[in-house]
Amino acid sequence: TLLDENRGSDQEEGDAPVEIVNFETVHNIDEWGADFVPSMREALRCWNMTVQHWLVMVVYKRFPVRSLRTTMVMLVSSIWHGVHPGYYLSLGSVPLCLMVEDFYRRLIRSRLSDSGKSFYDWVSWFVRMRWFDYLGMGFLLLRVDATLTYWSSVFFVGHLSLAVFYLIGLAVIKPVVGRVWKEKEN
Numbered sequence: 001t002l003l004d005e006n007r008g009s010d011q012e013e014g015d016a017p018v019e020i021v022n023f024e025t026v027h028n029i030d031e032w033g034a035d036f037v038p039s040m041r042e043a044l045r046c047w048n049m050t051v052q053h054w055l056v057m058v059v060y061k062r063f064p065v066r067s068l069r070t071t072m073v074m075l076v077s078s079i080w081h082g083v084h085p086g087y088y089l090s091l092g093s094v095p096l097c098l099m100v101e102d103f104y105r106r107l108i109r110s111r112l113s114d115s116g117k118s119f120y121d122w123v124s125w126f127v128r129m130r131w132f133d134y135l136g137m138g139f140l141l142l143r144v145d146a147t148l149t150y151w152s153s154v155f156f157v158g159h160l161s162l163a164v165f166y167l168i169g170l171a172v173i174k175p176v177v178g179r180v181w182k183e184k185e186n
Helices: 031-036 040-045 049-060 066-081 085-107 114-141 144-153 157-185
Strands: 002-004 018-020
Touching (some): 031 040, 040 049, 049 066, 085 114, 114 157
Antiparallel strands (some): 002 018
C-alpha cells in the first residue's frame, strides 16, 4: 500500500493517513514473466509475488547462515505449500538449479555482447523450462514414491544435468573462458 501523506481538505488534524491501495498491492503473478524470463531466479520472482516478498523479508534476510538462505526459503516455501513430500523434493532441488544458473551467468553471460546475451538468454530460458517440467512433477504427483518413480523413469535427467553442467563448467568452460579472456586483454 501507498500512504498518502497529503491530507485532503476533508481530513482533520490527527486523522490517520489515507491508504491508497492499487492493483500492485494484490498483484500476485506476472504471467508473462513466469513463462518467458530467461532464468529460474527471475521466474520464481514472478510467481506468488506477495509470498515471495514475505519469504525474502521474514526468512531470507533474517537467516543467519548466508550460504543456506535460499535453501531455508525453499524449505519454508515447501511447508507453506503443504504436507506433500513432492513439494519438498521439487523445491529442495531449486537451490541446485540456482547455483548452476548463477555460475554460468557469471562465467559466460556477463562477458557476452548484446547479441550473445540474447542467444544465451534463449538457451537459458529453454533449459529453465525443462527444469520446470522436471521439477513440476513433484507438485503434480505429490508422493515421494510417485515422484521418484517418475524421475527414475527419466534417469533423474534434471538432477544429472545440473551435476554435468556444473562439472563441465568447472573443468572445461571456466579454464577456456579464463584463457580467452586473458588473450583478449593482451
